[in-house]
Amino acid sequence: MASIKDVAAEAGLSVATVSRVLNDHPSVSDDARRRVMAAVEALSYRPNAVARSLRTDQTRTLGLVISDVMNPYFTELARSVEEEARALGYSVIIGNADERPELQDHHVTTLLDRRIDGLLVSPTDRGSPRMLEAARAGTPMVFVDRWIPGVDVPVVRSDGRDAVRDLVAHLHALGHRRLAIIAGPAATTTGRERVDAFREALGDHGLDLPDAYIGQGDFQADSGRRVTEGFLDLAEPPEVVFAADNLMALGALDAVRARGLRVPDDLALAAFDDVRWFVHTDPPVTAIAQPTGALGRAAVRALVDRIEGGPGESVTLPARLVVRRSCGEPAPTTQSPHPSPVRRSTS
Amino acid sequence: MASIKDVAAEAGLSVATVSRVLNDHPSVSDDARRRVMAAVEALSYRPNAVARSLRTDQTRTLGLVISDVMNPYFTELARSVEEEARALGYSVIIGNADERPELQDHHVTTLLDRRIDGLLVSPTDRGSPRMLEAARAGTPMVFVDRWIPGVDVPVVRSDGRDAVRDLVAHLHALGHRRLAIIAGPAATTTGRERVDAFREALGDHGLDLPDAYIGQGDFQADSGRRVTEGFLDLAEPPEVVFAADNLMALGALDAVRARGLRVPDDLALAAFDDVRWFVHTDPPVTAIAQPTGALGRAAVRALVDRIEGGPGESVTLPARLVVRRSCGEPAPTTQSPHPSPVRRSTS
DNA sequence: CTGAAAGCGCTTACAG
DNA sequence: CTGAAAGCGCTTACAG
Known part of the structure; x- marks a missing residue:
């Protein structure tokens, strides 16, 4: 060359x-x-960009460490991040942590070794020493979607509190009283916040959230299936399951189908995160939609601001409820076109 | 530092x-x-990996340029590529071409400027000058999924011919005779091959594929919707639509739903590429599944072999048909539990 | 406006 | 086994 x-x-x-x-x-x-x-x-x-980087001490590259690329929410986030970064003259290297702290740490290390100009991360856990040290050492960094309390780094995320409140009101109006949640890992902010928001909204209607109705998932499909099976095995199963992300909702659908049951007749379902397929599932799934593209763009802008010596603005955007049919038919509508027999779990 | x-x-x-x-x-x-x-x-x-790279003339990094990250097939491909690469001590930088040749070219250029050790590409078109020149100049390179005829680079892909033949046999057995296809761009190998395989399989049953039944899509959802609407507007609409990828199948579902029609009663549907959601759509979608993970791994191994001076083995893996209910109920089964009225397109 | 030279952080023959 | 030195391909004060 x-x-x-x-x-x-x-x-x-x-x-x-x-x-x-x-x-x-x-x-x-x-x-x-x-x-x-x-x-x-x-x-x-x-x-040669390598030589140029060595000399100028900047790589014009951003690192993005996300929890799970296969999760459509993160895929879309990654896409918008790359687009905005490209518009600002940066490339992005994606590290997929797959919800595994060691893998997350591997990517953070690799990215830092490559001297990326800034790091965007959606932490899988409470932060590895390496990540916390990088933050303390002043590596330009911003958290997207999930964040780590106590670490002084801008946070770009969406607030689902109001949407969860709307969801619970919707469920309550439909007559549901036994509501359960498939939670994400307690080590993540979104894992905790969504449970808190749900519990709080339930409280508004005089309902509580018994421990038996809080299933511990890990944001991946299999855990959604496992937790849902557990709910179905309860002496008094819930009437509704709220999955804290779209993959666990997929798992819940798997579980319901495997038992020959139907949504919403046997178990109603709602999910955090809206994905395109929810329109075409049987039945279409009621979900809370995040402004994913806007989140990705805001995160990049905050990071680039930090890189250029600015403060890097934290941003919180609202999520919103999208009602479909998985929690039951709204009252005024005529009878469902496919009246399916109401079967119950045999256990 | x-x-x-x-x-x-x-x-x-x-x-x-x-x-x-x-x-x-x-x-x-x-x-x-x-x-x-x-x-x-x-x-x-x-x-400092940058300094080391400058000195050793290797970055231990692979570039992956794919046509569309938001397409679950490519997301999974990217994931398996990263996994295998990591196992072999390489990082990977993903460039998302979004089915746009200029964007593809941008990524190829950026990746080459960064002196990646090798390039994995699923070309969006017949190849930009930059890409062809890189191949000629001896940059280690391998094509995955799609390839460019006449360029001397190993190809790792799956062959859907047999699976398409199985699909057509299945459709024929169900009584369907008017079969249409939503094709991918003619500039891509997969765009052309899937049409050819379909036409050939139709021939085996004495059926032909009229031009009116070949809709030109671009592998993205909107085109699937548009093409399907066109089919539905025909004086004699097809009985089945075969979408050449999962996103165009999504678009087809959108079109059918928008008209208040039902699959498979009004229009049967099958897709190339199997995605997890197809199990839960209404109805579950019959699809051709590629061994995506194996493809990604084989591609990385071929590329690393090339980087190390080996020939880089081309690999072709078979795809297989997964029958579900979107093309009609198999004969021996009892009546569908939700008999929906057979409506027809009004045009 | 142009060039010679230093230096970014490493690795690696070459001597010892 | 160890060190001094060259060099990877650039950029950028410093002189002129």
């Missing part, structure tokens, strides 16, 4: 001058500029 | 020796090793 030296030789100029025209430095003669451009063209020269 | 010089000073040794222990070079005394380790620990030193 041609280096800047080759270009300089081809153009009959010094590497300093070549570098200047490549970086649009003002003090270059038109003649020099022309000759350099011609040489660049002739040699198909492309600057 | 501490550099190797700081470590050398702290350990009272030369940077050469520090470098040797960091790289597990055999000729280092135990004493030196101990002192270096202690210094590394004391300073929380981490080698």
